[in-house]
Amino acid sequence: QVQLVQSGAEVKKPGASVKVSCKASGYTFTSYGISWVRQAPGQGLEWMGWISAYNGNTNYAQKLQGRVTMTTDTSTSTAYMELRSLRSDDTAVYYCAREAVYGVYYFDYWGQGTLVTVSS
Amino acid sequence: SYELTQPPSVSVSPGQTARITCSGDALPKQYAYWYQQKPGQAPVLVIYKDSERPSGIPERFSGSSSGTTVTLTISGVQAEDEADYYCQSADSSGTVVFGGGTKLTVL
Numbered sequence: 001q002v003q004l005v006q007s008g009a010e011v012k013k014p015g016a017s018v019k020v021s022c023k024a025s026g027y028t029f030t031s032y033g034i035s036w037v038r039q040a041p042g043q044g045l046e047w048m049g050w051i052s053a054y055n056g057n058t059n060y061a062q063k064l065q066g067r068v069t070m071t072t073d074t075s076t077s078t079a080y081m082e083l084r085s086l087r088s089d090d091t092a093v094y095y096c097a098r099e100a101v102y103g104v105y106y107f108d109y110w111g112q113g114t115l116v117t118v119s120s
Numbered sequence: 121s122y123e124l125t126q127p128p129s130v131s132v133s134p135g136q137t138a139r140i141t142c143s144g145d146a147l148p149k150q151y152a153y154w155y156q157q158k159p160g161q162a163p164v165l166v167i168y169k170d171s172e173r174p175s176g177i178p179e180r181f182s183g184s185s186s187g188t189t190v191t192l193t194i195s196g197v198q199a200e201d202e203a204d205y206y207c208q209s210a211d212s213s214g215t216v217v218f219g220g221g222t223k224l225t226v227l
Contacts, residue, residue: 044218100165107165
């Protein structure tokens with residue numbers, strides 16, 4: 001069965017960087033893209049961007065351009081999201097999500113979420 | 121930037137029908153998708169391409185589209201349907217947008 005397993009919770013200081021991983025199993029990793037979605041405490045869902053596991057192409061939300069980098073390692077079927085210059089309003093649960101159809105942005109499987117806390 | 125607008129909350133009694141709307145200017149040209157999220161859990165896809173239901177989602181969940189508004193309908197609401205519901209779409213450049221979410225309360 002399809003599974004996306006994310007790395008554990010992180011606590012970071014303002015200005016630092018965080019890198020969250022998302023290990024996929026149960027399907028052909030390179031046949032789908034992965035999006036990252038975050039959710040601040042008590043708030044709604046915010047799409048951060050997308051990466052093709054096939055060729056590494058990316059599409060980032062304009063708001064995060066320059067601070068976020070998404071990568072994949074096809075040898076381990078793992079996607080990564082790195083966010084730099086962290087601020088307190090980056091505190092959120094970060095989810096990876098598999099697109100249901102390659103290149104069509106809706107999501108049929110989600111990771112369990114990774115809480116990133118930014119605090120001095 | 122493209123926005124999707126949902127009511128913050130909807131309340132219904134068990135067995136009644138809940139309707140959650142989502143409005144956006146691009147919805148006549150772009151599909152909408154709906155997710156259910158319960159506290160402490162990841163979202164779950166309940167409707168795709170406006171009105172299609174993924175396997176494993178109960179038949180009481182349905183979706184429809186009319187102009188700039190899409191609607192998620194839950195017929196015969198059960199206590200387990202209490203959750204936050206989010207609509208989602210994408211604009212022509214591939215930017216994904218979520219609605220602000222609707223909290224469904226089962227009285």
